[in-house]
Amino acid sequence: MLVRSALTLLSVLAITGAAQAQDVAAGEKSFNKCRACHQVGETARNGVGPVLNGLFGRKAGTIEGFTYTDANKNSGITWDEATFADYIKDPRSKIPGTKMVFAGIKNEQEIKDLTAFLKQFKADGKK
Numbered sequence: 001m002l003v004r005s006a007l008t009l010l011s012v013l014a015i016t017g018a019a020q021a022q023d024v025a026a027g028e029k030s031f032n033k034c035r036a037c038h039q040v041g042e043t044a045r046n047g048v049g050p051v052l053n054g055l056f057g058r059k060a061g062t063i064e065g066f067t068y069t070d071a072n073k074n075s076g077i078t079w080d081e082a083t084f085a086d087y088i089k090d091p092r093s094k095i096p097g098t099k100m101v102f103a104g105i106k107n108e109q110e111i112k113d114l115t116a117f118l119k120q121f122k123a124d125g126k127k
Contacts, residue, residue, distance in 0.1 A: 023109075027117025030110050037100075040118065042125035049100065054123030055079050056115075060095070071097030084118075085111045 031040070037049035044051040050063040057080070061073030075095050077083055087094040088111055090104045105111055120127045 021112060022116035023113045024116045024120065026110070027113035027115065030105070030114040031117055033102075033105070034114075037102075040121045040125065044125050051125075052118055053121045053125045055084070055118055055121075056081065058123075069097055069099050071095050072099075081115055084115060088114070 034049075034052070037047055038052045039045055039047060040052050044053055046063065046066040050066040050068070057078065060075045060077040060079065061068040072095055077087075077095070083094075085108075088102075088105050091098055091100040091102050105114065
């Protein structure tokens with residue numbers, strides 16, 4: 001009985017932890033901070049910043065039709081969750097010389113949520 005209770009508790013904690021790990025809806029709300037410069041989805045276009053479709057696994061500075069700084073193109077970064085989390089906290093610290101002017105997102109949970117939202121979009125903008 002004690003073992004079963006412990007396993008049930010661990011299952012509940014694991015599910016709760018997973019729910020807290022990523023919240024796509026919260027990430028979409030957080031993306032409102034990015035919308036002034038970036039777009040996602042099937043109709044996304046480059047604006048002040050590049051399209052963010054298919055961001056994860058992509059080399060920095062490679063979206064066709066967007067004019068990147070040399071700092072961004074030559075950063076050697078391939079976007080993954082850890083690199084994005086580090087970058088979004090302070091873009092100019094991660095890539096000195098980038099033209100991205102953004103105060104950053106410092107809250108770890110908000111970064112995870114934003115990551116979950118962005119990861120939905122494949123390179124073609126489809127979810």
